[in-house]
Amino acid sequence: MVAVDWKLILEAIGILIYAILVGFLFMGIERKAMARIQRRVGPPIYQPLIDTLKLLGKKESISHGFIYDFGPIFALAASIAALLFIPIANFQLFSSNADLIVVAYLLEVPMLGIMLGAMSSGNPFSALGVQRGLLTMVAMQLPYGLALIALVQHWGTFKLTEIAALQQVQGWSITVPALLLAFIVFDIVFQAMLGLEPFDIITAPAEISMGPMVEYGGKHAAILFTQHAVQLFAETAFFAVLFLGGASNLLTLFLKQLAVLFIAIFVASIYPRFTVDQAAKFFWKWPTIIGIIAVLLTV
Amino acid sequence: MSERRDVNENDGVIHYELQEFQVFEPLFRWARKKSLWIVAFCTGCGGIEIPPLATARYDYERFGIMPNPSPRMGDLFLITGYVTPKTLKRIIVTYEMMQDPKYILTHGSCPINGGVYWDSYNVVKQLDKYIPIDVSIAGCMPRVEAVMDGIMEIMRKIESGEADGWRRYRENYDYYRKNQDELFGEGWREKEAKRWLAWI
Ligand code: SF4
Numbered sequence: 001m002v003a004v005d006w007k008l009i010l011e012a013i014g015i016l017i018y019a020i021l022v023g024f025l026f027m028g029i030e031r032k033a034m035a036r037i038q039r040r041v042g043p044p045i046y047q048p049l050i051d052t053l054k055l056l057g058k059k060e061s062i063s064h065g066f067i068y069d070f071g072p073i074f075a076l077a078a079s080i081a082a083l084l085f086i087p088i089a090n091f092q093l094f095s096s097n098a099d100l101i102v103v104a105y106l107l108e109v110p111m112l113g114i115m116l117g118a119m120s121s122g123n124p125f126s127a128l129g130v131q132r133g134l135l136t137m138v139a140m141q142l143p144y145g146l147a148l149i150a151l152v153q154h155w156g157t158f159k160l161t162e163i164a165a166l167q168q169v170q171g172w173s174i175t176v177p178a179l180l181l182a183f184i185v186f187d188i189v190f191q192a193m194l195g196l197e198p199f200d201i202i203t204a205p206a207e208i209s210m211g212p213m214v215e216y217g218g219k220h221a222a223i224l225f226t227q228h229a230v231q232l233f234a235e236t237a238f239f240a241v242l243f244l245g246g247a248s249n250l251l252t253l254f255l256k257q258l259a260v261l262f263i264a265i266f267v268a269s270i271y272p273r274f275t276v277d278q279a280a281k282f283f284w285k286w287p288t289i290i291g292i293i294a295v296l297l298t299v
Numbered sequence: 300m301s302e303r304r305d306v307n308e309n310d311g312v313i314h315y316e317l318q319e320f321q322v323f324e325p326l327f328r329w330a331r332k333k334s335l336w337i338v339a340f341c342t343g344c345g346g347i348e349i350p351p352l353a354t355a356r357y358d359y360e361r362f363g364i365m366p367n368p369s370p371r372m373g374d375l376f377l378i379t380g381y382v383t384p385k386t387l388k389r390i391i392v393t394y395e396m397m398q399d400p401k402y403i404l405t406h407g408s409c410p411i412n413g414g415v416y417w418d419s420y421n422v423v424k425q426l427d428k429y430i431p432i433d434v435s436i437a438g439c440m441p442r443v444e445a446v447m448d449g450i451m452e453i454m455r456k457i458e459s460g461e462a463d464g465w466r467r468y469r470e471n472y473d474y475y476r477k478n479q480d481e482l483f484g485e486g487w488r489e490k491e492a493k494r495w496l497a498w499i
Contacts, residue, residue, distance in 0.1 A: 031360075040358040047334065047363050053333045054374070057327030059399040062371060209368030217398045219369030 016230075019083055022254065023229025024048045026236070029258075037269045042186025052225045061218035064121045066083055067167055071117015072136045072223040075110035079230040082106035086237050087161045089250045098158040104148055107193065108137065110231055111202075113224050114224065118212030129211020133202040136192055139283040140199075144189045150182040153298040164246025172245040175284070177286065178297035183243050190264060192279075193235055196271050197268035201276050220258060235258045310402075330458045331400065334363040335450075338373035339391055343380015344440050345406035351443050361449065370396040375453070380440075381409035381416055382423045384482060388491060391479060394430055399465045402433045404453055406446060411435050428478045431464035431471075459489065 028045040035042025044050075063069055083101045084093040096102060115133055118126035154176060155163050163173075173179040192199035203211045216224055238256035240247060242258070247253035274282060322467065341349065353360050353366065367373050370393050394401070405426060406415035416422040426432060433456060436449040456462035468475060480487070 035358070035360060041361045043360050043363050050330045050363060051326065051334045051336075053330035055372075057323075057330055061398065084319040206368070209371075213372075214369045215371055217369070221372055266301075 001254055005257050008093070011091055015088055015091055015161070016080065016092075016248070016271075019088075019228060019233040022257075023231070023233040024052070026232050026257070026261055027229060030263065033262070033265045037266075046224065050051050050196065050227070052222050055218060055222035055225065056217035061220060062215065063220075064215065067120040068117050068215075071115075071120070072220050072227060073113075074116065075113030075278065076223055076227040076230065078106055078109035078113055079234060082109075082242050083230055083234040083237075083249065085160075085265060086234060087241060087246065088237055089163060089247055089253055092161060094290050096160065099160045100148065100158045100163070100242075103234075104144070105233060107231070108274070110123055110227060111137065113226075114212050117220075118215065121215035125208045125214045126212050128208045129202055129214070132204075133212065135276055136199060136201060139280040140189045140192045143185045143221070143283055143287035143291045146288065146295055147182040147186040147189065149156070150291065150294040150298050151176060152296065154179055159235050160241055160246075167245040173243045178294050179243070179292035181290050181297070185287045185294065186239070186243065187263060188283075188287045189270065190235065190239060190260075191267060192283075194264055196264050198271040198274050200268075201279055204273060227254045232261075233257070308362050310447050316420050317384060328458055328460065332454045334365075335375040335402070335454070336365050336367040336373050337375050337377055337395065338397065339368055340376065341368045341379050342382055342386050342390070343407065344411060345377075345379025348406065348440065348443055348446055349377070349378065352441075352446060357443055357447060359447075362454065363449070364450070371398060372454075374396050374401055376401065376403045377404040378403060378410055378426065381414065382408050382426055383421050384423060387426075388483065390489065391430060392488075394468075399469075400457075400462075401465045402453055402457065403430060403464055404449055405432055405435045405455065406441055406449075408437055408439050411437060414439055419496070423482075429475060431467045431475070433462040433464045440485070 012159045025046040027041070027044065031047060032042040032045050075138060081094075082103050085095070085099050086092065087095075090100075111133060115130040117128055136182065149171065151163070152158060154173075155166050157163060157166070167173055174183045191197070195202055202214060208214075213221070213224065237253060239255060240256035240261045349366075351357055353374050355409060364375070374397075376394060376397065378390065378392075389447070394403070405411070408427040409416060409422065410432070413422055413424040417424070423429065434449050434453045438445055441449070
């Protein structure tokens, strides 16, 4: 008999449900805030939940084969795995000596999962979207890596829990000048990770009609919505842990996540979209220069 | 087995209506009503009435309505004016791409009876013969308030289950197919598809 740790399992499920609900709430806040900035009333804050419910209630789903079905599930699983590596209010299911790297790359896997599914649909828009997505990912790797290197050099550890604990003692990362630069770089990359405005070239609705998502509908789209909710929660939590000193309870974490989210929303609602080449050029210029300065300062 | 599931090998579409989930049907209906995604497909004069609907003054996002470029995710198909046979082909293909349940809202007199184009050789007089329509708004051109009213009407019909165009289309497919073939000639789908193959 293997002893089953029921408490741990329940905690993990609880965190998952909490993450999905808060993720949906964040998506709703995103839409509402954008509407308010455009002087509209906007949808109710629980609108993404209704949307997901409606997508689940659709009576048919187009499938283009096994890989097409597998893509969204793969993406959802990767997001959940990333979530379980992040210390959320003293709870962390998995931990290793290098969680920082694990989380940083698990957070990018979902995009690959969606692309995998999208490519198998054979829609030309999906193919274009995937091409753009891969280019953005390649472009943002360099500043992303630099920001993380600066962070690791300063705190001298790869463990997320230790980074959070050190920040509790010595002050948040953003109070250190070098890490403030890293924060700026990370925030620019974060915008692309969320797929928000200056870098929403992957899903660009007016150009390539949702890009990779164009063929997904019904239950597949519902899974993708859930995945996006988990992803949003995980990314904002990761940000809060790295730069805003982590959190010892869910409320503090929620407030910090909200702060991070609102920066992203404000930036997104005033900037138009970059073209693909502009985005790549931008990523390899300013964030990279700032990132290199940050790394040099922390040596 | 209470689950009805028939997989059509030709189109790879899975249709399912789980009997176990019938209890949730009111909930799903409410969700459908509250989250209508519009397929952005503007024909005729009415497309210009959509920007005021979407922006600050009338703001249809209050009701969860969102323009969506992909027909696979769309629920509400707005036909915003007169329809020529050439557009009708695209409308039919797009409509068939959308997934059940799906609804059609037409603007203006033209889709109802031809409107001012009643004697034109190149306008489809009665759209209802080719695809099922759930709500029509009369007027030339209906103002934004009238369109809002039409949207409220379709929301009411969705909740009460009267908006069943998608079911009518499935059940009376032969009738609609016959009318379409009469207009375009047999085998028009294959011909259309061939023209697009070069792009895929
Ligand atoms: S009803 Fe009038 S406004 Fe509408 S499409 Fe016809 S002619 Fe144009």
